[in-house]
Amino acid sequence: MKDAAGQTQTEWQANLQKIGAEQGFYEALGDQHTALFVERGKTLIVTFENLDHVYGNAQDRMPWGYDFVTSRGWSMLGLMAHDWTWYRDGHVHDFFDRLREEGFFARFDKVIFYGASMGAYAAAVFSSAAPGATVICISPQATLDREVAPWETRYRKAWRRDYSDRYGYAPDMVAGAGAVHLFYDPRAPLDAMHASLFRGVNLHKYRCRFMGHRIASLWLQMGVLKPVIEGCVAGTMTASDFYTLLRRRRDTPRYQKEMLQTLEKLNRPRLLARYCRAVLARRRGPHFRKALRAAEDRIAKYDRKG
Numbered sequence: 001m002k003d004a005a006g007q008t009q010t011e012w013q014a015n016l017q018k019i020g021a022e023q024g025f026y027e028a029l030g031d032q033h034t035a036l037f038v039e040r041g042k043t044l045i046v047t048f049e050n051l052d053h054v055y056g057n058a059q060d061r062m063p064w065g066y067d068f069v070t071s072r073g074w075s076m077l078g079l080m081a082h083d084w085t086w087y088r089d090g091h092v093h094d095f096f097d098r099l100r101e102e103g104f105f106a107r108f109d110k111v112i113f114y115g116a117s118m119g120a121y122a123a124a125v126f127s128s129a130a131p132g133a134t135v136i137c138i139s140p141q142a143t144l145d146r147e148v149a150p151w152e153t154r155y156r157k158a159w160r161r162d163y164s165d166r167y168g169y170a171p172d173m174v175a176g177a178g179a180v181h182l183f184y185d186p187r188a189p190l191d192a193m194h195a196s197l198f199r200g201v202n203l204h205k206y207r208c209r210f211m212g213h214r215i216a217s218l219w220l221q222m223g224v225l226k227p228v229i230e231g232c233v234a235g236t237m238t239a240s241d242f243y244t245l246l247r248r249r250r251d252t253p254r255y256q257k258e259m260l261q262t263l264e265k266l267n268r269p270r271l272l273a274r275y276c277r278a279v280l281a282r283r284r285g286p287h288f289r290k291a292l293r294a295a296e297d298r299i300a301k302y303d304r305k306g
Contacts, residue, residue, distance in 0.1 A: 024075075030091035032082045038066070041073040042109040043233065046126070046133075048079045048087065048119035065114075068226055074233075075108065079122065086144060087122040088161035096129040096167065105130035112136060112233050113177075116216040118155075124170035124180075124198075131176040136232050138183045138216045142170045142197040152190060171198045179204060181232050185211045206242050210259055211249070218255060222248045251282060260291055269295040269302070 016036055020026025024037035047065060069076045081087060105111050111133040115123035120137035127135045143149055145163040167173060174180045183206045184195040191213055195205060208215050219225035224245045231237030249255040256279050263272040276292035279285055 043074040044108040048115040048122035100129040125167040125173040128173040135180040269298040
């Protein structure tokens, strides 16, 4: 099977190997994970994602943020999973043990671990291999251990894996980190429960209301993902700065649509009508026009009854 550029996955991985050989290293970690290191400057960004997403969706078919990271003169270590493994693999664990023991992370002035969802879990647990590192977790997961989180009903495919050995419980693993930035939607019950398990003086929690689980993809549409990462890397990110950036959601179609769906479930027609009018004042929107008419009809019925 070939991608949009006409490359098979084997050819694509061979290209990653070439880049690693020329600029750092590329390493297969068993048969389910790979690691690509590209050396630039003294700041290292460690990322985690699903390899198939990189191959199928990324325009340059490189790990998340490759151009963003390297264009700033930062080094990058991109971990990629071939499946929804949650990085629970002895080969990956051994890899981070080895990097720690060899002093790999000590070569850099600043180390940042970044990930979203499954990647956020991995960023949290493996940050313990580099004490003092900054950790950026979007929609973080604490564990999928059925004894600890029996309320977690997602990710059934990964339930059978072992979350009790080394690099296991994310809230414990970030205890030795520097700043830990957690971004989550408090109105998404399961994500909020995971976030509540993270505690400590090094934690900075940012509430992303009405953004659901796929926060990172929404931030891409809003144009705020890179500013958020830059602020966390620089150590200048504050709650005030973050919520100022979040104001851009008001003009983002996906956020507006998800807010519309949320308000329709609340059975508050006056609030729904007010929101629809605010959106329609900015742009055309047939869904909002239809919802506004329905809300106004319900308001009229209530007024007649009153």
